[in-house]
Amino acid sequence: MKPFAFERARNVDHALSLAAAAPGARFLAGGTNLLDLMKLEIEQPDTLIDVGRLPLADISETAGGGLRIGALATNTLVASDPRVRSRYPVLARAILSGSCVQLRNKASMGGNLMQRTRCAYFMDPAMPCNKRLPGSGCSAMGGLSQAIALFGASEFCVAVSASDMSVALAVLDAEVETVRADGSVRRRPVETLHRLPGDAPQVDTDLAPDELILAVELPPPPSGGQVWRKVRARASYVGALASIAVAGDRVALGAVAARPWRARATEAALAGGASPREAAEAELVSASGADGRKSLVRRLATDAIQESRKGGRS
Amino acid sequence: MSTVRDWAVPNPITENRSGLIGKPVDRYEGRLKVTGTAPYAFEVETPSTPLYGHIVSATIARGRITAIDLSQAASAPGVVLAWSHLDVPVQAQRGAKLNPRSQRGSNPALGSDRVEHYGQSIAFILADTPENARSAEARIRISYEASDADLDFGSFIDSAGPVPGEEDARIGDFEAGYSASEVTVDATWFSPLQNHAQMEPCATTAWWEGDKVVVHTSIQMVKGGQHALAETLGIPSDRVRLLTRYIGGGFGGKGQSYDDLTLAALAARESGRPVRVAYTRRQMFQATVHRPAVQMRVRLGADGTGRLNAMALEAVTHCARNSTFVEHAAEFARNLYAAPHRLTGHRLVRLDIPHAGAMRAPGEAPGMLSLECAMDELADRLGMDPIALRIRNEPEVDPDNAKPFSIRQLVRCMQEGAQQFGWDRRNPTPGAVRDGRWYVGMGMATAIRGNFLLPAKAGLRLTGDGLATLTQGMTDIGTGTYTILAQITGETLGLPLDQVRVELGDSDMPPAPGSGGQFGAATAGSAAFETGMVMRRRLAELATSDPRSPLYGEDPVLMDFANGNIVLGNRSESLAALASRAGPEGVYVEGSISPAADARDWSQHTYGAQFAEVGVDSVTGEVRLRRMFGVFAAGRILNAKLAKSQITGGMIWGVGAALTESNAVDPRYGSFLNQDLGGYLAPVHADIVNLDAVLLDEADDKANPMGIKGVGELGICGSGAAIANAVYNACGVRLRDYPLTPDKVLAALEAKGL
Incomplete structure (x- = not known):
C-alpha cells in the first residue's frame, strides 16, 4: 500500500473543499472495495477523505411518493428497510444477493455505485489492463475470464460492472444526486452514471473529482411485478454470470456491460406485443461475445419477464 | 517389533x-x-521489535533475469535491505544434504537468475513495517529474457510420458476381458487444477539466539521443516528450533516449507532482529503447491448381471518440470471392486507452472470423480440400482493382492446410508422429478481411502x-x-x-x-x-x-x-x-x-457411502445442493464431534470439486486466473445445506493398538461423484468436465434441446 494522507470530513462542505484542494483524493465510505484495491496498489490515492461520518444515511419519503436514500445508508439498512422491501422488492433482493453480510453491513449506497470491476485481469497488477494502466492492453480479450461484456464494450476494455444493486436501481429509474465544491447539485439517472469504456476505460463514471454522491432517489415504483435473478456458480459471495431486474415493463441486465444495462430493445419489443422470448432476443441482436453467455441471458430474460407478468417476486 | x-x-x-x-x-x-x-506463526511474541519481509514474485513463466536493480527499493522509506539472486546470502545448493538422515534437502530462495514458473520468488525486501516492505516492490527495476514455456496441460496430454520408476498395474488380461464383456462403459473425465485456499497463509517469524535460529512457521511436518531449513543454511539441524503451535489450515499444501521460512531466517541473521515474513493471498495461489488437473479414461466391462469382468483407469496428470510429484488418481481403484481383468496406470506431463503437490486425499479426490460416475453410467446401462451394482462387485479379498481385509464395512455403509437418506425415493429415470423450475435428482458414490501408521x-x-x-x-x-x-x-x-x-x-x-x-x-x-x-x-x-x-x-x-x-x-x-x-x-x-511387523498382511482402508440430492435450474444451469448424507467406517472414533467435523468438511470439499472449484493457467502468461477467495470459488455457507454424516461403530484391531483409523481425507472421497450422479439423475445430462458450472450445464441442457 502506498502512503497516503487521511482526512476526516466534518461536513459535506468540508469534504468538498478537501477534494477540491487535493486532485488525487478519493472519498472513503465503507471502504469495502477501495481499501482492498489500495492494498493491491491498483488504487493509489494521495489522499483519502473519510466521508463515513457525514449525516447522509437517512432513508426518507419524497414529496412525489418515492424514496430518498442517503449515500451513506448501508446496504444492509437499505435492504432491510420495510418501505424498500414492500415497494421496491427488486432492490432489496438485488442488494441481498451481493457480497456477504459482513461487507453489506459496511458497504454504503454511494460506495456500492462506485465499486470497480472484478475482472480478474484488472485485479492482477501484473497483467496488462487498460482500465488499470491505460495503454497497457486488455488481457481479458483472448483471456480465460467469462465475465466479458456483451454490450457496450470497446476495443480497449470488455470489463463488466460488479454492482448488483445498480441493476435494480436502473430498472427503477433511480437518480443519483451529487454536489460539487462550487455548490452545484446535479441529478442523473443511475443508468448513465457509469461510462461505457470507449477509449478511456480507466474512467468509470462521469463524476468530477470533487463531486460527491449525496443520495439516490427512487420514483414511485412502476406497476406490475418485480423480479430479481442472479446467476452464479456458488450461492453467495461471487459476482453474477448474468443478472436481471424486471419491474413492470422495464428490464435491466447485470454483469453484461460496464454499466447496469437497461434493455431498451427488449422493453420496446414488449411494448410492441412481442413475446418474452422475442423481446429477449431483440436485445441480443446487438450483443457481442460467446454464444453460451447469450443463451444464458436469453433464457434468463425470457423466464424473468414471464415471471414478472405473473406478479412474481423471486 | x-x-x-x-x-x-x-x-x-x-x-x-x-x-x-x-x-x-x-x-x-x-x-x-x-x-x-x-497466536499464529506471524503473530508470536518476539524478543525485540521485529522487521517485516516481503517476497517479490516473478511475472514470467520461464526464462532468465537479465538485470535487476534494487537500489531504489533499498532506499525506499523504512527499507532495511533488499535481495535478489545477486546478493542473497549463501545457501546450500538445491537438494543438498549435509546430514544424510535429513528428511528434506536444501531449498534455497532466490538461488539463481532462472525463473521456472510464474510467481517464483525473485527478490526480497526487509523493512520496518509490512506496508513499507510491500510498497518498495514497485521501485524494483527488472528485465527478463523469457523462454518458451509449456503451460497448457490440455495441449500436452497426447505427449504425456510414463512416470519414472512406475509401471502400469495389470492383473489378468484387460483388453481381452473388456472386449468379451456384454455391457461396457468407455468415457473420459477431466478434473481441473485446484488450490488449497487455507485461511492462514504461509508465514514465518524468525530470530537468532547465538548460533541457533528459532523459527515459528506454519507447516504440517515439524521435522521436514527443521531439516529443510538446516540444510538450506548449511548448519546441523540441532541449531534450528522450529515451532508450529497453531495452524490455520494445511490440507497438504503445508507439507513442506517455502521461501518465507528460508528468507525469514536469513534476514533475521543479517539484520540481527526478529523478522516476520508472510505470503500474500495472491502468492498462496502461485508460490505454493496445487492439486494438478487430471484426465482420466475409465473403461468398465460387465456381464448382463452387472458383474465386472474388466476395469481400467488410465490417468494423465501434470507436475512441474523438475518435480517428482505424481497425483496417483487411479490407484484407489485397485482395492475397490472385484474384476478379474484389471489395468491402472498414470502418465505425466511436465509443465512450466508452479509445483503440483499433495492436497487433501491426493489420488482419491480427483480419481473417484471418474470411476464412481462410470459405475453410475454402467448401472444406468444395465438398468440396475447403483448400490446393487456395487454390492454385486464387492470383493471377498483385496482384488489387487488377495490379502484379507482387516475390516471392510462398505456394503453396510451403502445400505445404512440408503435407508437413512431415503434412497428408495429416488426415481431412476433422469429428469422425472421437478420442483418449479428446478430439476431434482439423487446420486450416490462410495468412498475409500487408505489407512496408515508411521x-x-x-x-x-x-x-x-x-x-x-x-x-x-x-x-x-x-x-x-x-x-x-x-x-x-x-x-x-x-x-x-x-x-x-x-x-x-x-x-x-x-x-x-x-x-x-x-x-x-x-x-x-x-x-x-x-x-x-x-x-x-x-x-x-x-x-x-x-x-x-x-x-x-x-x-x-x-x-x-x-x-x-x-x-x-x-x-x-x-x-x-x-x-x-x-x-x-x-x-x-x-x-x-x-508399524507392526505383519501390518501389511492385511488390506486396510477406511470406507464410506455418499448420498446427494441436488437441484438443477432448468433456466440457467445452476446446480444447488439440496441435501447430502454419508455413512462412513473408519475404526474406533476418538471424538465423535471432531471426527464428524473432519468427515463433513471433506464432503464439503467434494461439493466444491463437483460444482465450483478450479483454477486455470493463462496460456499467454503462465499465471493463474484466480488469485483471491472472491475468484477461486470454494463453497460458502449458503452452498451447504442439510449436510450430515454418520460414523459406524467399528474397531480395526489390525490398524494400531487403539483400533482407530484416519478420517481427515475420507469425506472428500466420492463426494463430488455423488453430486455429479445426482445432476444426471436430475436432468439427464452427463457432464464429465469438472466443475459442473452453470455454463457447462446450460450448454449440455441446450444440446439436449432442454
Missing part, C-alpha cells in the same frame, strides 16, 4: 472405562482461534500438581490433534481431561511425522497411547517399590488407574503424590509406536 496380535489385547483405550474415548469434546484451541487469540514418539510428564503433560513434535492443523491426544492420555492414565495438557509443534519435542495422508491421529495418537502405557508401568513400579506408598510390595502388573489414582482393590494413592515424591521434575517417560 510387535505384531497385530499384540494389539488385539484389551487395553485402557479399548476398555474406555471413563468414557473419554469417543466423547464429543470441544476443540481445545477452538475458542482461541475463533476469537483471534491463538513411526512416532511422545514424551509424558506427570508433576506433583497431578497434571500430565504430553509433548510431541506433532502438529494440529485445525483437525483437533490437541484434543484427541488429551483424550487418549486421560483415558490411558485414568485422569480427567482438566488434568491433561498437550504441547505440540516443537522440534525439541519427541518427533512425530506430522499431519498428512490422514495418518496423523492414528500415528500421533498411538505414540501417545504407548507413552501413557510406559507411564503406567513406571508409576506402578514407583508405587510398589516405595515403602511410603500404600501399594508397597504388591505386584506392579496388578495396578489399575482411575480418577487420578493408582489403585489395587480398596487401596490407592494419587498420581500427584507419586509424582511429588519422585522429585521437583515429577516423572518423565517417553514412548513410541512403530
Whole structure:
C-alpha cells in the first residue's frame, strides 16, 4: 500500500473543499472495495477523505411518493428497510444477493455505485489492463475470464460492472444526486452514471473529482411485478454470470456491460406485443461475445419477464 | 517389533472405562482461534521489535533475469535491505544434504537468475513495517529474457510420458476381458487444477539466539521443516528450533516449507532482529503447491448381471518440470471392486507452472470423480440400482493382492446410508422429478481411502500438581490433534481431561511425522497411547517399590488407574503424590509406536457411502445442493464431534470439486486466473445445506493398538461423484468436465434441446 494522507470530513462542505484542494483524493465510505484495491496498489490515492461520518444515511419519503436514500445508508439498512422491501422488492433482493453480510453491513449506497470491476485481469497488477494502466492492453480479450461484456464494450476494455444493486436501481429509474465544491447539485439517472469504456476505460463514471454522491432517489415504483435473478456458480459471495431486474415493463441486465444495462430493445419489443422470448432476443441482436453467455441471458430474460407478468417476486 | 496380535489385547483405550474415548469434546484451541487469540506463526511474541519481509514474485513463466536493480527499493522509506539472486546470502545448493538422515534437502530462495514458473520468488525486501516492505516492490527495476514455456496441460496430454520408476498395474488380461464383456462403459473425465485456499497463509517469524535460529512457521511436518531449513543454511539441524503451535489450515499444501521460512531466517541473521515474513493471498495461489488437473479414461466391462469382468483407469496428470510429484488418481481403484481383468496406470506431463503437490486425499479426490460416475453410467446401462451394482462387485479379498481385509464395512455403509437418506425415493429415470423450475435428482458414490501408521514418539510428564503433560513434535492443523491426544492420555492414565495438557509443534519435542495422508491421529495418537502405557508401568513400579506408598510390595502388573489414582482393590494413592515424591521434575517417560511387523498382511482402508440430492435450474444451469448424507467406517472414533467435523468438511470439499472449484493457467502468461477467495470459488455457507454424516461403530484391531483409523481425507472421497450422479439423475445430462458450472450445464441442457 502506498502512503497516503487521511482526512476526516466534518461536513459535506468540508469534504468538498478537501477534494477540491487535493486532485488525487478519493472519498472513503465503507471502504469495502477501495481499501482492498489500495492494498493491491491498483488504487493509489494521495489522499483519502473519510466521508463515513457525514449525516447522509437517512432513508426518507419524497414529496412525489418515492424514496430518498442517503449515500451513506448501508446496504444492509437499505435492504432491510420495510418501505424498500414492500415497494421496491427488486432492490432489496438485488442488494441481498451481493457480497456477504459482513461487507453489506459496511458497504454504503454511494460506495456500492462506485465499486470497480472484478475482472480478474484488472485485479492482477501484473497483467496488462487498460482500465488499470491505460495503454497497457486488455488481457481479458483472448483471456480465460467469462465475465466479458456483451454490450457496450470497446476495443480497449470488455470489463463488466460488479454492482448488483445498480441493476435494480436502473430498472427503477433511480437518480443519483451529487454536489460539487462550487455548490452545484446535479441529478442523473443511475443508468448513465457509469461510462461505457470507449477509449478511456480507466474512467468509470462521469463524476468530477470533487463531486460527491449525496443520495439516490427512487420514483414511485412502476406497476406490475418485480423480479430479481442472479446467476452464479456458488450461492453467495461471487459476482453474477448474468443478472436481471424486471419491474413492470422495464428490464435491466447485470454483469453484461460496464454499466447496469437497461434493455431498451427488449422493453420496446414488449411494448410492441412481442413475446418474452422475442423481446429477449431483440436485445441480443446487438450483443457481442460467446454464444453460451447469450443463451444464458436469453433464457434468463425470457423466464424473468414471464415471471414478472405473473406478479412474481423471486 | 510387535505384531497385530499384540494389539488385539484389551487395553485402557479399548476398555474406555471413563468414557473419554469417543466423547464429543470441544476443540481445545477452538475458542482461541475463533476469537483471534491463538497466536499464529506471524503473530508470536518476539524478543525485540521485529522487521517485516516481503517476497517479490516473478511475472514470467520461464526464462532468465537479465538485470535487476534494487537500489531504489533499498532506499525506499523504512527499507532495511533488499535481495535478489545477486546478493542473497549463501545457501546450500538445491537438494543438498549435509546430514544424510535429513528428511528434506536444501531449498534455497532466490538461488539463481532462472525463473521456472510464474510467481517464483525473485527478490526480497526487509523493512520496518509490512506496508513499507510491500510498497518498495514497485521501485524494483527488472528485465527478463523469457523462454518458451509449456503451460497448457490440455495441449500436452497426447505427449504425456510414463512416470519414472512406475509401471502400469495389470492383473489378468484387460483388453481381452473388456472386449468379451456384454455391457461396457468407455468415457473420459477431466478434473481441473485446484488450490488449497487455507485461511492462514504461509508465514514465518524468525530470530537468532547465538548460533541457533528459532523459527515459528506454519507447516504440517515439524521435522521436514527443521531439516529443510538446516540444510538450506548449511548448519546441523540441532541449531534450528522450529515451532508450529497453531495452524490455520494445511490440507497438504503445508507439507513442506517455502521461501518465507528460508528468507525469514536469513534476514533475521543479517539484520540481527526478529523478522516476520508472510505470503500474500495472491502468492498462496502461485508460490505454493496445487492439486494438478487430471484426465482420466475409465473403461468398465460387465456381464448382463452387472458383474465386472474388466476395469481400467488410465490417468494423465501434470507436475512441474523438475518435480517428482505424481497425483496417483487411479490407484484407489485397485482395492475397490472385484474384476478379474484389471489395468491402472498414470502418465505425466511436465509443465512450466508452479509445483503440483499433495492436497487433501491426493489420488482419491480427483480419481473417484471418474470411476464412481462410470459405475453410475454402467448401472444406468444395465438398468440396475447403483448400490446393487456395487454390492454385486464387492470383493471377498483385496482384488489387487488377495490379502484379507482387516475390516471392510462398505456394503453396510451403502445400505445404512440408503435407508437413512431415503434412497428408495429416488426415481431412476433422469429428469422425472421437478420442483418449479428446478430439476431434482439423487446420486450416490462410495468412498475409500487408505489407512496408515508411521513411526512416532511422545514424551509424558506427570508433576506433583497431578497434571500430565504430553509433548510431541506433532502438529494440529485445525483437525483437533490437541484434543484427541488429551483424550487418549486421560483415558490411558485414568485422569480427567482438566488434568491433561498437550504441547505440540516443537522440534525439541519427541518427533512425530506430522499431519498428512490422514495418518496423523492414528500415528500421533498411538505414540501417545504407548507413552501413557510406559507411564503406567513406571508409576506402578514407583508405587510398589516405595515403602511410603500404600501399594508397597504388591505386584506392579496388578495396578489399575482411575480418577487420578493408582489403585489395587480398596487401596490407592494419587498420581500427584507419586509424582511429588519422585522429585521437583515429577516423572518423565517417553514412548513410541512403530508399524507392526505383519501390518501389511492385511488390506486396510477406511470406507464410506455418499448420498446427494441436488437441484438443477432448468433456466440457467445452476446446480444447488439440496441435501447430502454419508455413512462412513473408519475404526474406533476418538471424538465423535471432531471426527464428524473432519468427515463433513471433506464432503464439503467434494461439493466444491463437483460444482465450483478450479483454477486455470493463462496460456499467454503462465499465471493463474484466480488469485483471491472472491475468484477461486470454494463453497460458502449458503452452498451447504442439510449436510450430515454418520460414523459406524467399528474397531480395526489390525490398524494400531487403539483400533482407530484416519478420517481427515475420507469425506472428500466420492463426494463430488455423488453430486455429479445426482445432476444426471436430475436432468439427464452427463457432464464429465469438472466443475459442473452453470455454463457447462446450460450448454449440455441446450444440446439436449432442454
